[in-house]
Amino acid sequence: MSEESVHHIFQTEAEELLVEMEDALLALEDDPTNQELVNSLFRAMHTIKGAAGVFNFNHITEFTHPVETEVDLIRQGQRTVDSNLIATLLKIKDHTWALVESAVDGDGSLSNALYETGEALLQELQGERSVAPAAKANTATSSVERAPESSTSNGHSRANPIEEMFAHDFHDDDEPPESDGRMDSDQWFISLDFQADALRNGLDPASFISYLSNLGDINDIVTLTHRVPSLEKADFESCYLGFRIAFVSQASKADIEAVFEFALDDCTVSILPPHSKVATYLKQIEDLPELESLRLGDILLSIGAVTKAELERALNLQSSDENGATEERKKIGELLVEQKVIEQPVIERALKKQQKSREQSQTIRVDSNKLGQLINLVGELVTSSAAMKIVVERYHMRDADEVVAGMEHLVEEIRDHALQLRMVQIGDTFSRFRRVTRDVSNELGKKIDLVISGGESELDKTVVEKINDPLTHLVRNALDHGIELPSERLAAGKPEAGTITLNAFHDSGHIVIEVIDDGRGLDPEKIQAKAEKVGLIEPGVTLSRAEIFRLVFEPGLSTKEQASNLSGRGVGMDVVRRNIEALRGSVELDSNVGKGTHITINLPLTLAIIDGFMVGAGHERYVIPLSMVEECVEFNNGDWYEEKGQSNFINLRGEVMPFVRLRTFFQVPQRQQRQHRESLVVVRMGRHKAGFVVDQLFGEQQTVIKPLGDIFQHLKGVSGATILGTGDIALILDVQGLLTLAGNQHAHHSQAVVGSEANEHTEG
Incomplete structure (x- = not known):
């Protein structure tokens, strides 16, 4: 390292x-x-x-x-x-x-x-107190490098009281002395044994000892050199040294161990307390309340007799004991005493408080790039599995069907577990807005409470990182645009303090994020007037409520008369929408004047691999995210209502629903033989439903998402592509984009019908 x-x-x-x-x-x-x-x-x-x-x-x-x-x-x-x-x-x-x-x-x-x-x-x-000078780092190099005043027959340094305390470190064949050498010296004894790779991993033993001086006085240091090989065998990038330190300090054991925190993977650290500390530990155990429900390690940690790292080290040593059955393994207290972490009287006193029963759980930190590589490899495995299935079917290898089915199941399990590794809770992202809310509230003179719910909802770490900026802009907009000043709220009959709510929940294979405020809300008439003024729409055009609020995400639209350093310059909301759509998501806004604004963001849980539903239109194949598919219905051609260039809709069991004919939308040539029956795939995203008319249904398929190149970034209705087992390319549909298109057509059709009926009524 x-x-x-x-x-x-x-x-x-x-x-x-x-x-x-x-x-x-x-x-x-x-x-x-x-x-x-x-x-x-x-x-x-x-x-x-x-x-x-x-x-x-x-x-x-x-x-x-x-x-x-x-x-x-x-x-x-x-x-x-x-x-x-x-x-x-x-x-x-x-x-x-x-x-x-x-x-x-x-x-x-x-x-x-x-x-x-x-x-x-x-x-x-x-405040008015004088600035306390920072502790100067005393260097202990001279102590470390000093020549020993005396030596043993083996040539090792001896010092008092260290030579008594760590006598067995100098003589491998000797038994530890009965006396610990601390009767006349109330001091800590620290044992450091650096591993061979310590220097290669960027550690400098002298710097740790130097920093230790900040916590107290180093009375004595002995450098152990018995592991140093001959000059011919020495590797000058390896570390062969160990140190024994007599140290006087009022610091706690945890504070002393913290000095060596970054060396614990490359150094064995043992810290034995002074006799005065032992007496304190005994008294603290006696003063503890009933602790039957706690484990031995919890008791020792609570009084500071051991540190977390020392306890973990002992537990790991215990779990690696392979001498026999569990009952023959050494108990955790025995191991702590053997490792010179704690004295036997402290263990005995703690055991009187309760029985030993401990389990250890560990977590490790993994580089996100390595996880990304794993996800990519799993994606290739999914593609290879699909290719193998096709080969088996093509050559009628019936004997391999069971093997292929088993492999598909295993690949699916590997895929799910690999994706789960990269899933994180969105609560950490939400919590960061507490600081933003506090700072902006003070700056604007407002009282605002931030309410967080659904923080345990999980989604891909990549999605979390990319959604942070859009969320920040939406929260700042709510703070500046939405929530009124306390005097305005009181005059409007509202509580003095406004509320912004961040909520998240899972829905149909997606995560839904809501940003809700109880502020002044948005006026649809003002939005439409401003849109006409800046040329976004033609004057006099009739728009639905949803279409008006969708204009908020257009570039250059802002109804705030004066811009601030937070919002109101007409930039940002279009970027919010663009960034969310780049994640194959969608954003919707609804608002009521005087009551507040509700923004809803729909996002996929992952950007890597999904379960897809493959359909055919003409000679092309398309993939729809399976989580959005509600049902598939077969119809005759006469069941559809179509107006060329205007609107398409169908009456499905009494529910009028817009639809998009994929062959027409993507301008795919018809097959030579016209099919008499077509299928309707009903999809849903959030509160919206629509149908896709297709020629063929191929069924479920694990889909590895491949991003489109820059040249295809503005292609409507497509969010990515995937490689099929045959090597062919299938496009992944942008369901939200197609739903928006179908919804707009349906809305225009409804307005046209209403207008026609009104004219007929007037004429009548």
Whole structure:
């Protein structure tokens, strides 16, 4: 792993911590005494500071250290949380991210602007108190490199009290001494054993030890060199060193371990507490309430006797024990004692509180590019499976039918599980708008509540990333255009605080996202007047309510008289629609004057592989997303109502429905022999239904979506293509686009019928 990769991991971890910090700050506005939220703030600053220190990102360390100090005062109850403090900490969160980006992507120097911003924020945070200087990083290099004053017969360094504490590390054949060497020295003992690949993975052992000095005093260090091979056998890119450290500090075990957080994959870390800490742990266990429902690890974690990493390491070691049956494996307490993580008396006292029963679950971080490659390979597997099925059918290989059916089932399972790996909850995206709502509300002098529901709904990570910008624009429009000032709302008989609701739910293989506000709403007459003024429509044209609101997404249309830095310049809504349609989705708007606006976005769950329904029109084949297909009906030619160049509709069991004849729409030549019967495929998307008239029905098919080239981007009615098992190309229909076309034709037809009936009534 290169240094650049390690820095990227730090950047990703820092981003996640800062997002958690922002969520905690916004939650603190409603619950300012919530200690867990305050602890979350402290953990974010502390972890980022520690990691930055390891990588020598001193600008980040010097900024986050005083911030951590101030947050610690909140934890201790010496400072209260109010809206001003939260506003300052939100700005500090933004500045910390700017420092992280500068450190990782820049040349390591700090610009004057960033420095001045940081100083101003620290002064704002600390108020009238003097600025606490950041802790200087003391270097322990001299201690690490010093020559030992004495040596053993094996030539290894010996020091007191480390030589007593870690005697078995120097003599592999010796038993550990009975005395731990701590009777006269109340200090931590830290054991570091770096793996061979540590240097190749971008780690510098000396930097970790150097940063450790920020938490206390290093009394002594012994460097273990017994793993260093001869000069002829040495690999100078490998690390052979280990360290034993005597350390005096008031920090907790978790704080000390956090120094080595980014080295845990390449270094075995053991931290043994002082005797005074052991006595504290024993007392804390005694003071705990009844904990029968907790596991041993939970008890030890709750009192700070072990860290999460130490517990995970012991559990992994326990699970890898293959000496026999489960009852013969060593218990977790025994392993923690053997690893010099905790003393036996603490384990015994904890076991008296409850029985041991623990299960371990783990998650791993996977590069999204690797997931993308996996999805692509699964797509090729789907295509190959379809090709094999065709070959078996073509050559009547009946003996292979069962094998092919089994393979199709397995491919479908692999496809579903692979796609599930890339599914994420949309709630994280929704939560980011809490900050936007808060900042914009304060800027505009409005009171606005953000209500989030359906955050557990999942969709493809790629879709989530691409929908963020359109959602941001819609929420900002609601904040600026929609919600009125408190005085206006009170005068209109509304609550002083407005409400914006973000909701998501699954519907027919799609995800529906709603942005709803209870603001002033949109006036259809003003929209139509503005559209006529800018030349979008001809004056005097009669439009349906849906068609008028659809004009909002046309370029250059805005009914707001004065533009602001948030919205109102007539740009953006057309981009919103274009971006959503690029995801094979649709956006609809409905509004009532004085009551609010309701925007509905329909999106596919994934952009990679879908279940499709293949149909034929002439000599061409088309794929309709199976989740949108409601039914297939066979009709005679006389059952359709068609007016050339105008409207097409059909009466299906009493329901008048528009339809599109695919052969006519795509101008596909007719087959030589005219078919007497055609089929109607009824599709639905949201509240809209329509029919596609086709010549043939081929049935369900797994469909790998291939994007169209730039030259076909403006092709109407098509959203992509797929490669069939025969090697032929089938176009994937843009159902929303075709529904819109059919709906417009149906609306025009209805208006024409109504107008005709009105004329007849007048003449009569």
